[in-house]
Amino acid sequence: MPALERPVPALGRLVRRIGHSRWFAACTPLVVPADRLVARLTRGRVIALGMVPSLLLTTTGRRSGQPRSTPLLAVPDGDGYVVVGSNWGRSEHPAWTLNLLAHPAATVTVGGREIPVQGRLAEGAERDRLWRLLVAEWPAYQTYVNRAGGRELRVFRLEPRQRVEPG
Template sequence: MNDTIHDNPTPWIADHIRRFEETGGHPRPGMADLLLTTRGRRSGLLRRTALAYVRDGDAYVLTASAAGADRHPAWYLNLLATPEVTLQVGAGTFTATARQATAAESARLWPAVVAAMPSYAHYRTATTREIPLVLVTPTERAG
């Protein structure tokens, strides 16, 4: 299988990935950003995107907001199909396992997510879909 990583082609996300790499993982001072690599559910290709996160213990909490769109983002659908992912946080890269937060976890975590990124509050009102939160827990640390 081809293990070439394909970056998100959306121009502003591709720019965010480029800035992440240029700054050693700190593209937006004061914001917690990471790079998530998933396996494409249809193509089988490795797909990388940039996301904001908050922490919950050992887990990284990701918000599948798609900026309030009525469809789930592709990265979320990909990790539902294959929950084994790779995260790059700062200069470190590691494997992890992703799962959707339970309703109770989501209720507890949404205030922290909105505090970290206030635009998520607007995204929740911009769509009729439930915006999932995803917990990604490291399985192995490397470089």
């Protein structure tokens, strides 16, 4: 599995500091379309505008059946990656988590490479361990828990799967 891009250190520190603020959570969804465009134009080499270690997750829409791509902060874990459905602390789960629960086969784009993965909802002791990894990378996740009004943020482990060749 390719390594996640390392953010620009000064920019990464600044973003982590302001990541707890309500205005950041309110503004970030407005930036996501631009982030998707940058990821597409750079063929997945720049995601989250290079501010945090990230990947582009492409799920299958649970209702539409169409591919849906979402830039996400990610943490490496062995041969896979860990992501969380924080939705910036909003009370509802982000759509990508519902898609991944309905259709666990997905792809991630990391460093310009597309990798087939299987999404698995982490639970129990594994979730606790993965949560610590996520909060170490993005401390604002703990703030998002408090904002989410009792919603448990879904933590997923994205594990590599074999690419199935047609025919």
